[in-house]
Amino acid sequence: MSPLLCLILLPIAGAALAVAGFPARKMAITAAVLNLVACVAILGFFQPDKTGYQFLSSFPVLPSLGISFTLGADGLSLVMLLLSTVVTLAAVTVARAPQSNAHWFYASLLFISAGAIGAFASVDVFFFYMFHELALIPTFLLIGIWGSGDRQTAAWKVTIYLAFGSFVLLIGLIGLYLAMPVGARSFDMRAIAEHAQLGTLFAHDTVHSFSLFGFEYLSINHSQIIYLLLFLGFGVLVSLFPFHTWAPQAYASAPAPAAMLHAGVLKKFGLYGILRLVTPIFPPHIAAPFNTLLLVLLLGNILYVGLVTISQRKLDLMLGYSSVMHMGYIFLGILSWNALGLTGAAFMLVAHGLSIAALFALSGELRERTGTLDFSELGGLAKAMPTFGLLFGFAAMASIGLPGFANFAGELMVFFGAFSAGVRSNTGFNEFQIATAIGVWGVVISAVYMLRAYRRIFMGPLVERRKSLADIAPLPKFCIAGLILLLLIAGFCPQLLVQYILPALTRP
Amino acid sequence: MKAFLLSPEFKVVTLGIVLLMLDSFTNTKKRHIAWTGMVGLTVLLGLSFFPGLPEVAFPRGFYLTDPMAIFFKRYMLLSTILVIALALDYAQVYEEFIPSGRPGAGLGEFFILPIFACAGLMWLVSAADFIMIFVSLELVTMCFYVLVASMRKNLHSLEAGVKYLILGALSTGFLVYGITWITGLTGRTSLDGIRDVLPIVPQGYQVALMFGLGLVLVALGFKVAAVPFQFWVPDVYQGAPTPVTAYLSVASKAAGFVVLMRVIEPFLIVPGLEHKIISVLTILAALTLIYGNLAALPQINLKRLLAYSSIAHAGYLLIGVASVGADTSGPAIGFYLGGYLLMTFLAFLVLVHVGRVTGGDEISDFNGLGRRSPVLALGMLIAMLSLAGLPFTVGFFGKFLIFEAAMQSQQYLLVALGAVTVACGFYYYLKVVRAMYWQPVVADAPAIPVPAFTKLLIALLSAGIIIFGIYPQPLLAMLR
Secondary structure (H helix, E strand, O other): OOHHHHHHHHHHHHHHHHOOOOOOHHHEEEHHHHHHHHEEEEEEHHOOOOOOOOOEEEEEEEEEOEEEEEEEEEEHHHHHHHHHHHHHHHHHHOOOOOOOHHHHHHHHHHHHHHHHHHHHHOOOOHEEEEEEEEHHHHHHHHHHHHOOOOOHHHHHHHHHHHHHHHHHHHHHHHHHHHHOOOOOOOOEHHHHHHHHHOOOOOOOEEEEEEEEEEEEEEEHHHHHHHHHHHHHHHHHHHHOOOOOHHHHHHHHHHHHHHHOOOHHHHOOHHHEEEEEHHHOOOOOHHHHHHHHHHHHHHHHHHHHHHHHHHOOOHHHHHHHHHHHHHHHHHHHHHOOOHHHHHHHHHHHHHHHHHHHHHHHHHHHHHHHHHHOOEHHHOOHHHHHHHHHHHHHHHHHHHHHOOOHHHHHHHHHHHHHHHHHHOOOOOOOOOOOHHHHHHOHHHHHHHHHHHHHHHHHHOOOOOOOHOOOOOOOHHHHHHHHHHHHHHHHHHOOOHHHHHHHHHHHHHOO | OHHHHOOHHHHHHHHHHHHHHHHHHOOOOOHHHHHHHHHHHHHHHHHHHOOOOOOOOOOOOOOOOOOHHHHHHHHHHHHHHHHHHHHHHHHHHHHHHHOOOOOOOOOHHHHHHHHHHHHHHHHHEEEEEEHHHHHHHHHHHHHHHHHHHOOOOOOOHHHHHHHHHHHHHHHHHHHHHHHHHHHHHHOOHHHHHHHHHHHOHHHHHHHHHHHHHHHHHHHHHHOOOOOOOOHHHHHHHHOOOOOHHHHHHHHHHHHHHHHHHHHHHHHHHOOOHHHHHHHHHHHHHHHHHHHHHHOOOOEEEEHHHHHHHHHHHHHHHHHHHHHOOOOOOOHHHHHHHHHHHHHHHHHHHHHHHHHHHOOOOOHHHHHHHHHOOHHHHHHHHHHHHHHHHHOOOHHHHHHHHHHHHHOOOOHHHHHHHHHHHHHHHHHHHHHHHHHHHHHOOOOOOOOOOOOHHHHHHHHHHHHHHHHHHHHHHHHHHHHH
């Protein structure tokens, strides 16, 4: 019995009690607090000097297919678990109970949390996938019932988009499974990594020809099909350009805690999956042919979506787009395929998760107070609520990547990693160096939209009727300040997290 | 003869005849007849798990008792029990449409005919001879002709009855004609015999053989609702009494798939023929997937939606049939059908109760069900999520196993199509979820009372969906 099972079951138990009629908010907060405490305790018992997964427990579910319910954690998954529990606590605390069906509201939030935690704690690919999907329906209900704006369209779009992406991913995972030699197939991540190491994973890699009426229009290795399927499947879930259109609308319409959990934690599933199942497994000669394509796509994330973000006129949509944009950096770190870049990417997962959660929490509070998030109707709010303005300023700076915040450390590692990636070219810069040189401008773009948003909301003249707006309440203030504090700590001492992340990524 | 008397089918027929006698010659209450039927079938279902009963020894190549046959015999018994349970709940609606002054007239047949259909279905899944297949298929279809049209004062039911009769007769014609061709060319009626003879059938006969098999495939295409033989499905499903619709979409379809797998199996060993058969099945699967899912998108009537969804599920199952090259395709199809039974009956069970109170089966009749009856809404939620294929439900594992088999036999086109249509499926199944949880309750809508027995059934079916969705091993073990 792994202690990780507690982390999954606690939110589910909280949700069940909330639905059963116990006070929903109290149940949710209790479950989230207990979960955070449990997670910190697990971190305390974790032995960083040992390689491989710890706290393992396994239960065979489908032995004939090599599927078992295996839980375990290494440094990387522990960091993600910590992120999940922290953001969950912040989300249920800042959540305001809706007028109707409050118990379903909190239960849905806890289910999203349980799904994310289950995915990060799974060692079996099959359950890793299943837990992520568990969060799909709560998201649908949260956006559809308690959302704002064009919530119905947003809810449909996010659900169908993610369901499609998940099934593409599932097919890729089945392909990966079938690429193993017959008789030794398994969905266990450790087994897959072992096969990759021994060279038996793509041992019988054959060319598959797609033909139409006898005319061959595409010949591609099976391994490359699988690589693309995995990258696209995970990419849709992480809003890789051009599959990003579900994200901004969904985050804008979702109630604040749902957006915090989804953008801050659940979306990280895709990137975590790539770090687990793509980079350590595929040999470079399979991946290399697609580098240029993927670099162009991620520059689309940074530049195209960045420019779209600048043009937004509402805070919620702007935050949604900015969260899509930042995925570009993380993809850049992953594609660099070296220890520095991968560590940077993993580090940014945490940094971005914390900062976007703080921003969505603040934007939810703002909507609650003023009833609008349109820049043209806001202004001068720092006079009425100075603490709120201060917190927003900190969160915005973190999101831009100001030195001192974790985001800066992550971006720095990503850029250094990416610049040294690829094959050195004698004649000039290689594709990675060009992409890094272009991608760096994303920092400027983030500065433009974040600072402008800050100016439009908090500076300038204050409307008379907003003079008496109440400043942020103590409980949300404490939560958001906590998130920012964590960002600062990780920003000043990145080694605190890197010491857990690095061994997990460089394991042979 | 002794073997025949000991076979489970014979016991089912005996049960049916005894109940028919009770209904005709005594004043037994109709409800009690239904209960007796359910209890009898449950006992038979329980007996099927006891080993040591004498092996049924039919002549070789006539009657099979392989794991698949045994699994599907239990499947048919279970679905018949559920159909009678549904019919009990539906009786109130049913009686309104029976033209008779005597209370309860026609109800007895409504409860008893499924038992005879069950016997036919059980013979069908064991059948290994074209004669046996034909005879048991006719027994099933005859029962369904009556059941579909039995609400005689309801025009929709009558329309459904006529359509089902005409197209059923047509497909029977195709089946007999196809069997004639195959038997004429091979001189055998049993599948085993055909397998033995096929390798020595001259090359020149292959076109004729393909023609005969094609006719049989058309007939079975009608039974499993594969496109382009699906056009009877929406009207018949919508018009038939709801329990009969559930029976048609679960048991009849499952039997069709079992026969389909058994019939094509001997032909696959002939070199040159295998490729053609798989191509035909691939095209059928692709068309069925596309048509079923796209046509389901705009539906506003839940029964019709479920009809199109049953076509869509036939598409996924056909992916499995088209992947016969993979050794996992048989168990995958069996597992998928097992899950399909649980989720379809759960959906129809909720539909019967909502339809009884609201008097309709439009999706809008489900508005605000989450408030009016949380139990029914939760049951429907689980059924819809499982039909859509969400993880932690049996529907997901079914799709996973089918896709796994398809990837193994390199049916990439079908897999890609499957991923797209699954996304479609999320839309139309979640439409029901939206109605139940997003939409406001209609003003002064009464709460829906749910009998304790129905609550128990909902709990059991939901538990089955979730348990097999997390731990599918027991179900799969039965198939291997």
